[in-house]
Amino acid sequence: MKRWALLLAGLSVTVAGLPQTHEVLNWAPCQEVNKQIADLVAPFPITPFDCANLMVPLDYDEPCTSEKIQLDLFRVNATQKPVLGSVLFNPGGPGGTAAEMLPLVAESGLHLNIGGQFNLISWDPRGTGNTIPFNCSTGESAATGNPVRRGDYRTLPSSNVTQNFIDVGWDIARQKAEDCYATNNGTGEFIGTGSVAHDMISIIDSLGEDGLLRYYGWSYGSALGFYFAAMFPERVDRMLLDGNVNPHTWQLGYRPELFEAVDKAFAAFIDECWKNGKDCALVTELNTTSKAEIWNTMDALIYAAAKNTTTAAGFEAYIAILGLIEQRLYYPKQWPKLAQIFADMLTGKIEASPANSSAPAPQPYNHGVDAIDGIRCSDATFQTAELEEYFPILAQQLNHSRGFGAFYNAVWPCASWKMPDKQQYRGDFKVKTRHPILMVNGEFDPTTPISGAYNASSAFDGSVVLAHNGYGHGIFPSPSKCVAEKIQQYFVHGSLPEAGIACEPDFGPWELAEYYAANNISRPF
Ligand SMILES: *[C@@H]1O[C@H](CO)[C@@H](O)[C@H](O)[C@H]1NC(C)=O
Numbered sequence: 001m002k003r004w005a006l007l008l009a010g011l012s013v014t015v016a017g018l019p020q021t022h023e024v025l026n027w028a029p030c031q032e033v034n035k036q037i038a039d040l041v042a043p044f045p046i047t048p049f050d051c052a053n054l055m056v057p058l059d060y061d062e063p064c065t066s067e068k069i070q071l072d073l074f075r076v077n078a079t080q081k082p083v084l085g086s087v088l089f090n091p092g093g094p095g096g097t098a099a100e101m102l103p104l105v106a107e108s109g110l111h112l113n114i115g116g117q118f119n120l121i122s123w124d125p126r127g128t129g130n131t132i133p134f135n136c137s138t139g140e141s142a143a144t145g146n147p148v149r150r151g152d153y154r155t156l157p158s159s160n161v162t163q164n165f166i167d168v169g170w171d172i173a174r175q176k177a178e179d180c181y182a183t184n185n186g187t188g189e190f191i192g193t194g195s196v197a198h199d200m201i202s203i204i205d206s207l208g209e210d211g212l213l214r215y216y217g218w219s220y221g222s223a224l225g226f227y228f229a230a231m232f233p234e235r236v237d238r239m240l241l242d243g244n245v246n247p248h249t250w251q252l253g254y255r256p257e258l259f260e261a262v263d264k265a266f267a268a269f270i271d272e273c274w275k276n277g278k279d280c281a282l283v284t285e286l287n288t289t290s291k292a293e294i295w296n297t298m299d300a301l302i303y304a305a306a307k308n309t310t311t312a313a314g315f316e317a318y319i320a321i322l323g324l325i326e327q328r329l330y331y332p333k334q335w336p337k338l339a340q341i342f343a344d345m346l347t348g349k350i351e352a353s354p355a356n357s358s359a360p361a362p363q364p365y366n367h368g369v370d371a372i373d374g375i376r377c378s379d380a381t382f383q384t385a386e387l388e389e390y391f392p393i394l395a396q397q398l399n400h401s402r403g404f405g406a407f408y409n410a411v412w413p414c415a416s417w418k419m420p421d422k423q424q425y426r427g428d429f430k431v432k433t434r435h436p437i438l439m440v441n442g443e444f445d446p447t448t449p450i451s452g453a454y455n456a457s458s459a460f461d462g463s464v465v466l467a468h469n470g471y472g473h474g475i476f477p478s479p480s481k482c483v484a485e486k487i488q489q490y491f492v493h494g495s496l497p498e499a500g501i502a503c504e505p506d507f508g509p510w511e512l513a514e515y516y517a518a519n520n521i522s523r524p525f
């Protein structure tokens, strides 16, 4: 035993002199990518980044003989010395790219919360960017003009989700799975979260550091964190998961809890509007005199739209209204604007359809247009060819939200998926990691309810959940000095907060714009 320890110690002293067993990353400036991304996200500024790439096996079952693929990596430097190492960041989605996300959140999301002493590294996960981009377009849809067959769920004919599912939803989902199989045969079984966890090992081995993972996983990045931790518990040095999915329902491939918290977040929006009545358009422009009156007004608007769904245009309008609410609940900074849009609808200033509010899309960076389906369905262990077997899942979903269940269709193709990830993780997540995981989760997160964090924490030994009483998806949209301080203690010293404590946000939604202006922070959320 003792001799081993000595041997290992001796090895680590001379390790610099040994031949490299791992490729070392070739970081270099990449002005063109910086410019492309700056143009894409304008008017928001980006943090300059360097680029590198790493060749990894397509198939980790055959690491030596498999074809190699290129991972594109991006790095934002630490801002403070001494530099303590690198933190990997996953851009969420799934299907998000690092190039589009890292430069946007590096300063006001990551450095702010982790502290400036770490280099921030992210990479375009398999299926996204230019890394075997997952695109299920057969190239025929434009020619045949058949949106239903091509998976455009927005043409569903009724607001009754169960009826939609029976009439067309199930068939659309199966067709989507077929199309993806036909267009990604050969690479489609290598883009799941298990394969990406193997890539993370390749990345940390090529950093020239200690071979341990320091990681910030946001949203879907929490699923990636859970998979990595369960597959490689000995490699976890720091893992902060922000906006947590329930790892067990994620693994099944459906998430009945998905809209559990939308109602709660929507109620918070109404509360905050009433609290900020002199600046909330739903009060000032509608002359509402009580919170109940705001509720009634909003209900009337939404239910009128829900009833008017027998035509395609009516259904579009209904989904657009739900979508407007759902998306803006992610970002409390936008709540005053959300109130304004609804006030304008209710006073007849704009039509009750925000569908025409989107700007023309610039040249895309991400070629993985279907990566969101590809990645989550690659992980799915629940498969069935029988429509009836899916009914209980639908029932659970609809039971979780008053009105937002209409969005649920996004996960339907997973039950028919034909390309499970070759590295698919099927275990129960009950592991003890080298260092415990810290989960942080908003109490009002509209898409990753805090129940997911508690559920995960009961599997990962020693992990702790830090609750955040701010609004929005993840902690970035609602800065909190209390949260940042605890996260920095964790990354720098490894210490975890006490279980059961909660942090307050620094600002309410109506104060955020002022804070950003005062601190010269320009960002989308
Ligand atoms: C990051 O730091 C390295 C050296 O530490 C430097 O060469 C590089 O130019 C820096 N990159 C950026 C984008 O500032």
Ligand SMILES: *[C@@H]1O[C@H](CO)[C@@H](O)[C@H](O)[C@H]1NC(C)=O
Residues within 6 Å of the ligand: 135, 136, 137, 138, 139, 364, 366, 367, 368, 369
């Ligand atoms: C997806 O594939 C289709 C059909 O091959 C192609 O026309 C389209 O440009 C691709 N999309 C992207 C973003 O690469």
Ligand SMILES: *[C@@H]1O[C@H](CO)[C@@H](O)[C@H](O)[C@H]1NC(C)=O
Residues within 6 Å of the ligand: 160, 161, 162, 163
């Ligand atoms: C929705 O459709 C299902 C299936 O036809 C039906 O059983 C249910 O009663 C409908 N729900 C409503 C609210 O109409």
Ligand SMILES: *[C@@H]1O[C@H](CO)[C@@H](O)[C@H](O)[C@H]1NC(C)=O
Residues within 6 Å of the ligand: 181, 182, 185, 186
């Ligand atoms: C997928 O590729 C395999 C091997 O190349 C081939 O046998 C199979 O027919 C292909 N499937 C589809 C749906 O194209």
Ligand SMILES: *[C@@H]1O[C@H](CO)[C@@H](O)[C@H](O)[C@H]1NC(C)=O
Residues within 6 Å of the ligand: 285, 286, 287, 347
């Ligand atoms: C609200 O009150 C103002 C001032 O009395 C009035 O001009 C306006 O028409 C009222 N708005 C609505 C929607 O009743």
Ligand SMILES: *[C@@H]1O[C@H](CO)[C@@H](O)[C@H](O)[C@H]1NC(C)=O
Residues within 6 Å of the ligand: 304, 308, 313, 314, 317, 353
């Ligand atoms: C129903 O929706 C259509 C299409 O958006 C719209 O033109 C019509 O005014 C709506 N009817 C009602 C009663 O809201």
Ligand SMILES: *[C@@H]1O[C@H](CO)[C@@H](O)[C@H](O)[C@H]1NC(C)=O
Residues within 6 Å of the ligand: 349, 350, 351, 353, 354, 355, 356, 357
């Ligand atoms: C939608 O378009 C109409 C007509 O061009 C315009 O009056 C309305 O303001 C637009 N709505 C939004 C939310 O931009």
Ligand SMILES: *[C@@H]1O[C@H](CO)[C@@H](O)[C@H](O)[C@H]1NC(C)=O
Residues within 6 Å of the ligand: 395, 396, 399
């Ligand atoms: C719906 O929710 C209620 C209350 O949470 C619960 O008692 C009931 O079992 C749920 N039903 C289904 C079908 O999940």
Ligand SMILES: *[C@@H]1O[C@H](CO)[C@@H](O)[C@H](O)[C@H]1NC(C)=O
Residues within 6 Å of the ligand: 246, 248, 249, 455, 458
């Ligand atoms: C976690 O969630 C799964 C899926 O909903 C459930 O089966 C399991 O009982 C939950 N575990 C705990 C400890 O709550």
Ligand SMILES: *[C@@H]1O[C@H](CO)[C@@H](O)[C@H](O)[C@H]1NC(C)=O
Residues within 6 Å of the ligand: 045, 520, 522
């Ligand atoms: C505010 O930030 C922008 C970049 O976002 C920068 O160009 C400008 O100099 C900053 N202004 C101040 C007063 O710091």
